[in-house]
Amino acid sequence: MTTLTRQDLNFGQVVADILCEFLEVAIHLILYVREVYPSGIFQKRKKYNVPVQMSCHPELNQYIQDTLHCVKPLIEKNDAEKVVVVIMDKEHHPVERFVFEMSQPPLLSISSDTLLSHVEQLLRAFILKISVCDAVLNNNPPGCSFTVLVHTRDAATRNMEKVQVIKDFPWIVADEQEVHMQEPRLIPLKTMTSDIVKMQLYVEERAQKT
Amino acid sequence: MDELYLDNIDEFVNDHDKIVTYKWLSLTLGVHVNTAKQMLYHYLDHKRKESSAPLHATYLVSGKFVDNGQTSHKVSVVKEDQLEDVKSKMSLIVSVHVYSVQKALLKDSGPLYGVDYDAVKDNLKNCSRYSAIRCASAVPRSSVELQQARHTQLAPAPEPEHKKSATNGDATPASKPSTKPQKGIMGMFANKSALKNQDSGKEVKSEQKEDAPVVDEPKSKPAAKANPMMNFFGTQAAKKPEKTVKQEEAAPSSSSAEQQRPSSQPEETHAAAAAPPKNSKKDSRSKTKRLEDSDSEEEKMDKKKRRRIKKPEPDSSDEDVIPDSPQQMETREASPSPKKKAEPVSQSHGNCEMKMRKKRRVLKSRTFVDDEGCIVTEKGYESESYSEAEDDVPKDPIPAKRPASSKPDEKKSQKKASANSNKGTKQASIMGFFQKK
Numbered sequence: 001m002t003t004l005t006r007q008d009l010n011f012g013q014v015v016a017d018i019l020c021e022f023l024e025v026a027i028h029l030i031l032y033v034r035e036v037y038p039s040g041i042f043q044k045r046k047k048y049n050v051p052v053q054m055s056c057h058p059e060l061n062q063y064i065q066d067t068l069h070c071v072k073p074l075i076e077k078n079d080a081e082k083v084v085v086v087i088m089d090k091e092h093h094p095v096e097r098f099v100f101e102m103s104q105p106p107l108l109s110i111s112s113d114t115l116l117s118h119v120e121q122l123l124r125a126f127i128l129k130i131s132v133c134d135a136v137l138n139n140n141p142p143g144c145s146f147t148v149l150v151h152t153r154d155a156a157t158r159n160m161e162k163v164q165v166i167k168d169f170p171w172i173v174a175d176e177q178e179v180h181m182q183e184p185r186l187i188p189l190k191t192m193t194s195d196i197v198k199m200q201l202y203v204e205e206r207a208q209k210t
Numbered sequence: 211m212d213e214l215y216l217d218n219i220d221e222f223v224n225d226h227d228k229i230v231t232y233k234w235l236s237l238t239l240g241v242h243v244n245t246a247k248q249m250l251y252h253y254l255d256h257k258r259k260e261s262s263a264p265l266h267a268t269y270l271v272s273g274k275f276v277d278n279g280q281t282s283h284k285v286s287v288v289k290e291d292q293l294e295d296v297k298s299k300m301s302l303i304v305s306v307h308v309y310s311v312q313k314a315l316l317k318d319s320g321p322l323y324g325v326d327y328d329a330v331k332d333n334l335k336n337c338s339r340y341s342a343i344r345c346a347s348a349v350p351r352s353s354v355e356l357q358q359a360r361h362t363q364l365a366p367a368p369e370p371e372h373k374k375s376a377t378n379g380d381a382t383p384a385s386k387p388s389t390k391p392q393k394g395i396m397g398m399f400a401n402k403s404a405l406k407n408q409d410s411g412k413e414v415k416s417e418q419k420e421d422a423p424v425v426d427e428p429k430s431k432p433a434a435k436a437n438p439m440m441n442f443f444g445t446q447a448a449k450k451p452e453k454t455v456k457q458e459e460a461a462p463s464s465s466s467a468e469q470q471r472p473s474s475q476p477e478e479t480h481a482a483a484a485a486p487p488k489n490s491k492k493d494s495r496s497k498t499k500r501l502e503d504s505d506s507e508e509e510k511m512d513k514k515k516r517r518r519i520k521k522p523e524p525d526s527s528d529e530d531v532i533p534d535s536p537q538q539m540e541t542r543e544a545s546p547s548p549k550k551k552a553e554p555v556s557q558s559h560g561n562c563e564m565k566m567r568k569k570r571r572v573l574k575s576r577t578f579v580d581d582e583g584c585i586v587t588e589k590g591y592e593s594e595s596y597s598e599a600e601d602d603v604p605k606d607p608i609p610a611k612r613p614a615s616s617k618p619d620e621k622k623s624q625k626k627a628s629a630n631s632n633k634g635t636k637q638a639s640i641m642g643f644f645q646k647k
Contacts, residue, residue, distance in 0.1 A: 033317065044320060050327055051320035058583035121328060128229075131321040135227055135314030 015104065015196050016076040020068045021047075022123050023083060023100065027064055027148070028054045029130050030085055030098055034137075036144050048124045066169045067148050070160065074152055078104045082151040086178060089209070090143045094181045097204040104197050115195055122192040126201060129190040136187050138209055149174050183207040215239065219253045219311070224263065229312040229325045236340045237329045243340050250308040268310045268322070269293050273303040287319060 025047050032042045032053040037060070042053040055061060074080040085098040150171075160171050184204040191200045218239065222228045236246035250267075257265055267290050275284040281301070287309050288296050297303060310322060333339070351359070577587045 039317065044318070050324035053318065053320065062583060124324060124327065128321055128324045129227075131316070131324070132227055132229060132312060132314040135312070 012076050016072050018119065018123075019075050019102065019197060019199075020072050022126070023071075024064055024068055025052055025054070025127065026098075026100070026130060027085055028052070029127060030087075031055065031146065033131060033134055034087060034096065034140055034144075036087060036140075036146050048120050048127065050124055050127060052127060064148075070169065070171060071148075071150055074150065074156055074160075075102070077156070078106075079152045079156040080150055081153075082149075084149040084151065085146060086149060087140060087144050087146050088178070089141050092145075092178070093206075094178060095140055095144065095206050095209050096137065097181065097184075099200075099202055099204065101200040101202075102197055105195070119194050119196065122194055126190050126192065126199075129201070133189060133203065137203060137205055141209055147178065149179065181206050215249050216253055216256060219249065220257075223253075223265070223311055223313055227313055229310055229314075229316075229321055231310040231322060231325050232308065233326050234329045237333055241340060243342055246340075247307045250311050254308060254311055263313065266290065266312055266315050267308055268316070269306060270309040271296050271300070271303065271306050273300040273305070275299070276301050287322065289316075 028042070029052055031037055032039060032055075037055065037057075039053075041055050041057045041060075043056050044051045045054045046052070071080060071083060081101065081103070083100045083102070085100075086094045087096040087098075089095050157173070181204055183206060185207055186202060186204055188200070188202040192198070219230060219235070222230050230250065232243055232246040232250055235241075235249065236243045239246070241249075254265065254267055257263075268287055269290065270285065270287050271293065272283065272285040275282050283304075284300070286296065293306075297306065310325070316322070573589060575587060575589045577585060580586050
């Protein structure tokens with residue numbers, strides 16, 4: 001029954017690792033389920049003991065990994081309020097936004113030995129929910145693309161610009177048109193609460209997609 | 211009472227957007243599986259008549275299937291639109307029933323497994339409570355019988371050991387070595403993981419004294435078990451389980467080093483080497499909870515398994531066979547003789563040959579980005595000086611140590627050639643996932 005605080009950087013890194021792994025799997029799954037890319041590039045792999053679909057395309061994988069690599073320091077310091085996967089149509093107007101809202105308690109504490117397995121169970125439920133989300137969403141128009149936005153604090157933005165975590169992978173402040181959607185409909189998908197993180201996933205969908 | 215279930219299923223499907231499989235329904239409502247299947251069928255029927263919201267269903271079809279003259283019994287889960295198609299292809303249909311009902315059209319069968327996973331895990335001891343498969347004589351052993359079975363296993367005998375290694379593919383559940391890993395799994399569920407690890411670690415140490423090869427087998431099983439547990443806790447996880455796992459790992463690794471010398475019969479060790487890979491594969495399939503990282507698990511698998519997979523590739527790609535380092539001699543009989551052949555060849559320092567290897571080979575792990583842009587971690591034999599092998603990407607400091615054999619320009623050009631020809635030498639690493647379709 002140990003109590004580790006955020007100053008114990010080891011544990012903060014563990015939490016950030018877990019969340020970034022989860023986000024990577026979730027992004028791949030969203031791309032598969034919403035048919036942003038043809039399903040031929042996806043392959044079944046195993047995560048949290050359930051099958052998930054991950055892409056095989058090396059550039060796509062590299063892009064997602066670089067994105068999350070830059071987001072990880074923000075999560076470590078609990079600066080990332082939301083991580084948003086935006087699906088945009090051909091004119092770069094957002095059509096759907098998958099919002100992962102997360103917050104970590106200021107005093108992280110491991111209160112049970114089964115903490116990690118409990119977290120795994122909750123993340124598994126998220127994965128399952130994403131797999132069936134097309135029951136509640138309308139189909140997207142063809143030719144969509146995606147991008148990842150992070151909502152964070154001003155100071156953290158300045159840090160990110162100062163320290164380029166990955167070379168040639170700059171982060172820029174998002175355009176107004178990418179952030180706001182016309183007539184959004186909000187569809188909550190899943191919420192989880194655990195000792196290390198509280199996360200909520202909901203989808204904002206544009207009322208008219210085509 | 212009879213109509214309540216329709217409302218229940220309705221709530222699950224429409225309000226919670228769940229995928230309702232018959233297994234999940236039977237465990238949730240506490241009914242026999244056949245009842246659950248009928249419930250789903252009636253619900254589907256009912257809703258289709260009302261024609262409110264579109265519902266999708268998957269079916270389980272099983273029957274005899276004739277394929278090129280071979281008759282086989284085929285069981286498959288199919289989507290509704292493929293149902294008639296599959297039914298017509300079967301020669302004899304044994305059973306058709308609803309597998310699941312959901313609102314979303316599933317693109318693949320992955321979520322169906324995930325739905326049942328948690329429900330089955332919660333009822334692990336009696337998940338067949340409502341099942342239709344029964345065998346009257348299959349009764350779990352009592353603890354007294356388990357103790358007796360353990361005592362008989364302790365006496366090592368060559369014949370049972372041969373039999374055990376041959377049949378090890380089908381897990382003998384009552385044997386002593388497998389109860390120790392089982393303790394390991396259940397220990398993760400309970401709060402006594404630390405105690406149990408230490409116990410099994412001590413038992414492993416006491417067995418070390420016995421000189422029989424049968425001990426080699428159970429060693430590798432706890433070793434294979436220790437590795438998933440290490441993966442489960444991650445790289446920088448809680449310190450307590452790490453310590454106990456390290457204790458257990460230290461015991462098997464030292465004992466396996468000891469056992470390798472005395473075991474001289476290649477057949478036995480071959481069988482024993484075959485058994486641990488099977489067991490570690492089985493372990494990876496079993497439901498041990500771990501935040502799985504397929505990279506680290508493959509890296510931490512038995513040295514023997516890695517060697518066995520690595521061997522055929524260099525054999526096929528090289529004229530000169532790789533010389534082994536001394537501890538690995540017992541896995542293949544062929545290796546000692548090519549080693550002697552390679553030593554004088556390498557000493558003659560023929561650097562014009564493309565595929566020559568130096569005599570000192572060290573097992574190293576390299577992470578690099580190959581030409582496809584995928585990150586590959588490979589365990590390979592790297593020589594101390596430059597090497598022209600296909601799967602080696604030589605590093606700069608290594609040739610710097612051997613100024614006598616310096617030809618840096620040649621090495622660089624061969625490095626490019628080796629990077630280009632990297633495609634042919636993929637071994638069982640993460641690249642196994644990236645197979646070209």
